[in-house]
Amino acid sequence: MSDETAINRPKKGRREAARRATESTILTAAESVFAEAGFGGATMQLIADVAGLPKANLHYYFATKEELYRSVVNRIFLIWLRAADAMDEAAGPAEGIGAYIDAKMEISRHHPNGSKVWASEVMHGAPVIQDYLETTLTEWTRGRVAVIERWIAEGKMAPVNPEHLLYMLWATTQHYADFGHQIETLNGGKPLDDAQWEAAKASVKEIILRGIGVAI
Template sequence: MAKVKASEGNIRQKNKAVIFDAAKKEFVTYGFKGASIKRIAERANIARANIHYYFEDKTDLYRQLLSNIIEVWNRDYDTLSVDKGPKQALSTYIRAKVMHSKDDPDSSRIFASELIHGAPVLNDYLYGDFKDWLQSQVSVIDTWIEQGLMDKVNSHHLLFLIWSSTQHYADFNVQVVAALNKQTMSDDDFEDVVTFLTQLILKGCGIQ
């Protein structure tokens, strides 16, 4: 029975992942109000009834998609550790954020759109789990400052700077490629972004 349940769980995860990928494209293209379950099903190449098997309605799908995005971010970006030191930890963090803008820009755009519209779905999260997580990251940076490993900077604004500068390449990619006179950004372009932002931020924090 345990093997059967595990198999069912894997199938469920795979099916929801397919739906989430299709929903990202739909929400980015049409926004929440304009998005359609019918088109999401067509994008995922599955029956509409299969979506309703996992999600009550469009709102439930949108809410679960946002939760999934945050879950992935919290897992992949929880890299700030006192033991690693500011140079290694911040460099790793910046690279991860830039590469996420390269590999999964739609997640960043959906999250940004939710916040721009007043965070109607994420409001409780922002004043609950997010504040706790953010405080843990701020505490790490403040410890490095107390240890003399970096200049005294405002830890909150440092994180805001990293978020905005890295996610810019996802949220405003159309503007970026136009400014660079390109159709798309190459892997080398994103490596240049990592190098530039890492040097700028570490130097600005007095990290050798």
């Protein structure tokens, strides 16, 4: 390796790290704006203002509002997909579904705006991300259905409808993001603290796992 290559490599690494940091800042700001204003009400200027960046910087990273919106949706969707990895290699539903609930609840806690953007999009008929639903989500769901059906066949859980179990898991865990204001109001106007989040996760796991005949 030449001296010039050795000198340039750290510079390239720093530039790439700076690029990733700026992109993350933009996506986080966009999540907040899209969650509040929806796709139609959001503007690139407003997102730039929230991100604390010139509007030209946004267009450097994302040419159009739709491209940025799809990137926001893709980010939360990929986070959700990774949360289900525990199901694929788990010995049974207690471990797999339990870990999935834990992960999804943590996502609702730390990425509430991404969840709200997804919910709003789907409630409006998914005009921008219908292709996600028909391809990636459909494929993912089939894979998790197969896992649940295997556990049922092995006698590890009650013979419930796998699709409806998944819908229940999504609805319950994402409620803590999509209806966070309602939960805070019922919690005396305060967000759930660490102990309350742990108690919520434990309660959701107990209710769902016992409901499908799994000893915990």
